[in-house]
Amino acid sequence: MAHPLLRIDDLVTAFPREAAEPGGPPLVAAVDGLDLTVGAGQVVGLVGESGCGKSLTALSVLGLVPPPGKVARGSIAFNGEELLTAPAARLRQLRGAEISMIFQEPMTSLNPVFTVGRQVAEAVQAHLAVSAREAWARAEEMLAKVGIPEPARRARAYPHELSGGLRQRVMIAMALALTPRLVMADEPTTALDVTIQAQILGLMRRLQEESGAAFLLISHNLAVVAQMAERVAVMYTGRLVEEAEVGQLFAEPLHPYARGLLACLPARAEKRGQRLPTIPGTVPAPDALPPGCAFSDRCPQRFPRCQEAEPALVEVAPGRKVRCFLHHDRARTRQGLAA
Amino acid sequence: MSQGYQNAEPLLKLEGLAKSFKVGTGFLGSRKRFLKAVDGVDLAVLTGEVLGLVGESGCGKSTLGRLALRLLRPSAGRVFFEGADITDLGRRQLQALRRQMQIVFQDPMTSLNPRLTVGSLLGEPFAIHGKYGRAETGRQVAALLEEVGLRPEHARRYPHQFSGGQRQRIGIARALALRPSLVVADEPVSALDVSIQAQVLNLLMELKERFSLTYLFVAHDLSVVLHLSDRVAVMYLGKIVELAPAAAYTGQGQHPYTQALLAAAPVADPKRRFRPPAIEGDVASPLAPPPGCRFHPRCPERQDICGQQEPPLREVEPGRLCACHFR
Ligand SMILES: Nc1ncnc2c1ncn2[C@@H]1O[C@H](COP(=O)(O)OP(=O)(O)OP(=O)(O)O)[C@@H](O)[C@H]1O
Ligand SMILES: Nc1ncnc2c1ncn2[C@@H]1O[C@H](COP(=O)(O)OP(=O)(O)OP(=O)(O)O)[C@@H](O)[C@H]1O
Ligand SMILES: [Mg+2]
Ligand SMILES: [Mg+2]
Numbered sequence: 211m212a213h214p215l216l217r218i219d220d221l222v223t224a225f226p227r228e229a230a231e232p233g234g235p236p237l238v239a240a241v242d243g244l245d246l247t248v249g250a251g252q253v254v255g256l257v258g259e260s261g262c263g264k265s266l267t268a269l270s271v272l273g274l275v276p277p278p279g280k281v282a283r284g285s286i287a288f289n290g291e292e293l294l295t296a297p298a299a300r301l302r303q304l305r306g307a308e309i310s311m312i313f314q315e316p317m318t319s320l321n322p323v324f325t326v327g328r329q330v331a332e333a334v335q336a337h338l339a340v341s342a343r344e345a346w347a348r349a350e351e352m353l354a355k356v357g358i359p360e361p362a363r364r365a366r367a368y369p370h371e372l373s374g375g376l377r378q379r380v381m382i383a384m385a386l387a388l389t390p391r392l393v394m395a396d397e398p399t400t401a402l403d404v405t406i407q408a409q410i411l412g413l414m415r416r417l418q419e420e421s422g423a424a425f426l427l428i429s430h431n432l433a434v435v436a437q438m439a440e441r442v443a444v445m446y447t448g449r450l451v452e453e454a455e456v457g458q459l460f461a462e463p464l465h466p467y468a469r470g471l472l473a474c475l476p477a478r479a480e481k482r483g484q485r486l487p488t489i490p491g492t493v494p495a496p497d498a499l500p501p502g503c504a505f506s507d508r509c510p511q512r513f514p515r516c517q518e519a520e521p522a523l524v525e526v527a528p529g530r531k532v533r534c535f536l537h538h539d540r541a542r543t544r545q546g547l548a549a
Numbered sequence: 550m551s552q553g554y555q556n557a558e559p560l561l562k563l564e565g566l567a568k569s570f571k572v573g574t575g576f577l578g579s580r581k582r583f584l585k586a587v588d589g590v591d592l593a594v595l596t597g598e599v600l601g602l603v604g605e606s607g608c609g610k611s612t613l614g615r616l617a618l619r620l621l622r623p624s625a626g627r628v629f630f631e632g633a634d635i636t637d638l639g640r641r642q643l644q645a646l647r648r649q650m651q652i653v654f655q656d657p658m659t660s661l662n663p664r665l666t667v668g669s670l671l672g673e674p675f676a677i678h679g680k681y682g683r684a685e686t687g688r689q690v691a692a693l694l695e696e697v698g699l700r701p702e703h704a705r706r707y708p709h710q711f712s713g714g715q716r717q718r719i720g721i722a723r724a725l726a727l728r729p730s731l732v733v734a735d736e737p738v739s740a741l742d743v744s745i746q747a748q749v750l751n752l753l754m755e756l757k758e759r760f761s762l763t764y765l766f767v768a769h770d771l772s773v774v775l776h777l778s779d780r781v782a783v784m785y786l787g788k789i790v791e792l793a794p795a796a797a798y799t800g801q802g803q804h805p806y807t808q809a810l811l812a813a814a815p816v817a818d819p820k821r822r823f824r825p826p827a828i829e830g831d832v833a834s835p836l837a838p839p840p841g842c843r844f845h846p847r848c849p850e851r852q853d854i855c856g857q858q859e860p861p862l863r864e865v866e867p868g869r870l871c872a873c874h875f876r
Pocket of ligand 2: 570571572584585586604605606607608609610611612613769835
């Protein structure tokens with residue numbers, strides 16, 4: 211069987227515990243046993259609330275986990291090639307050329323002292339044997355492609371001279387300049403106004419279709435993901451709790467966390483002004499998870515077993531995985547009946 | 550949301566309200582220019598209603614909220630509270646008024662003094678207004694904490710020891726301490742995760758009923774504003790371009806900008822796939838607003854008149870105001 215473009219298996223990315231008790235575990239897992247697959251040309255949404263490990267997942271793929279954090283376990287295969295043991299030079303080669311990333315706040319990822327044209331051109335020259343002139347031409351071409359008006363003039367602008375929406379277009383130009391096969395976009399529109407967000411999402415959709423690149427779209431905004439992704443993975447406390455085709459997830463979320471997350475959106479309320487359904491409590495810190503299922507302390511449907519053992523992520527229907535005992539039992543019953 | 554606000558008297562009335570900020574441009578701020586953050590707003594907030602205020606970043610929502618509470622002095626126009634003109638009140642008089650009008654901010658971390666315990670933070674309003682003695686203040690603080698879903702023992706903790714949602718509850722408790730009648734909520738849930746956002750929105754709605762509050766609710770998320778407002782005002786570059794009952798927006802907006810906002814908001818329903826954006830371009834700078842209708846450079850329906858004449862905000866349907874030449 212052909213390799214999927216990106217395959218993450220049992221990934222654990224951890225930080226040293228701040229005040230490690232003597233004899234206690236020295237690491238806190240911020241990403242904890244994550245499995246995720248992105249097929250070639252697919253748009254996969256990764257959603258979850260703040261701190262659940264979305265950004266760290268992407269940074270782990272790029273080999274850019276901020277120290278003292280590190281990948282402690284697992285496998286990340288890109289087109290069949292293991293990245294976690296790949297030499298640094300090979301990772302540098304892949305980054306930008308094959309796998310690129312778009313961050314939330316372009317101001318922090320663009321260099322304030324260089325023109326945006328130069329930054330896109332340098333990204334090109336870092337990977338391709340082209341002259342400075344050719345790289346600049348490619349930069350202008352990319353700026354035009356992402357819909358920046360007057361690209362030749364704007365190429366000479368510094369990041370602070372551009373609006374937030376234009377800066378994000380520059381980031382996208384840079385990310386796509388080398389026609390990568392995988393683009394990881396981490397909250398690409400979160401800092402933008404809604405009309406500008408719509409422009410950027412439309413642009414990403416168009417470029418994704420034209421280039422055939424796969425996108426891992428990271429967002430806490432369920433509506434953005436509903437509009438953009440084919441498959442959606444829902445994270446909670448460093449784990450995947452559900453993965454499904456987008457239509458299935460939004461029509462019938464199975465994991466109680468995914469269900470709660472969708473139910474509490476004001477836009478999905480049955481009546482204006484109605485009390486919104488809520489998930490009680492707050493997300494626990496990664497070093498203070500309840501025993502058993504990490505969601506058990508907030509789950510309206512928990513039963514004793516949920517606090518005794520952690521459920522595995524199980525495929526309960528074709529293409530649909532859930533980490534919840536409720537659905538494991540149902541899947542087993544269904545299989546039993548079918549047998 | 551509330552019933553029975555119709556026919557109510559305005560609790561707050563803004564007339565021709567404007568605010569310009571002096572800003573330096575160029576090197577060393579040598580050339581002083583004026584930025585019109587709010588530019589001629591007429592608005593009435595009726596007793597008992599939730600008036601939602603939406604618009605994109607920098608359109609003047611926070612400035613308008615602060616002007617309404619007289620936390621800022623307007624450059625022009627008047628502010629009336631309970632029928633009384635409060636535009637020119639001095640510090641003393643304003644302080645007395647503060648009991649009745651309060652604000653909840655987006656990020657409680659920056660509005661709560663990190664060195665004070667929650668007990669002192671919540672006790673402060675009572676102290677400033679010389680309301681209670683120590684023991685009674687303690688009892689009141691405990692009661693406030695319970696009202697916003699926290700526990701009395703939380704009074705001993707510091708703001709950083711709480712989650713974002715809990716800090717927002719503290720911000721709300723502080724605003725409610727003196728039992729105000731008007732609360733300006735400036736993006737109170739924008740920094741919160743969705744599950745926490747729902748908890749805080751529910752709390753705001755509950756408290757409104759329990760204490761008969763009136764809200765001016767500022768946010769950039771239309772779905773949030775439409776959910777809990779009775780009426781919604783849409784702002785663009787310092788001006789109100791549409792004002793209508795919240796229910797009227799579920800069909801469609803009247804103003805082309807409102808329509809663009811509604812079309813741009815992604816919906817959490819994959820069956821309704823994303824359409825290409827209705828409008829192009831960025832919001833213009835408030836330092837150099839376009840002449841005529843401020844939205845005209847981005848408007849898909851613009852005509853010559855739009856760049857020449859500013860459309861007034863006028864009634865286009867009973868109860869519905871819109872500032873567009875073609876409505
Ligand atoms: N440098 C660090 N040191 C210690 N812990 C960290 C560090 N960076 C991240 N973490 C922890 O890892 C967890 C996951 O962080 P991550 O940034 O991946 O979350 P996220 O899902 O992207 O959240 P957000 O939606 O807020 O961006 C968090 O709980 C955070 O506390
Ligand atoms: N003290 C100030 N000095 C100078 N300019 C200011 C000041 N306060 C606000 N402004 C400017 O006034 C305009 C309106 O600002 P305001 O904060 O009211 O907008 P907003 O609608 O609340 O935006 P956001 O959604 O980003 O909070 C902006 O262009 C802002 O930069
Ligand atoms: Mg993140
Ligand atoms: Mg504001």
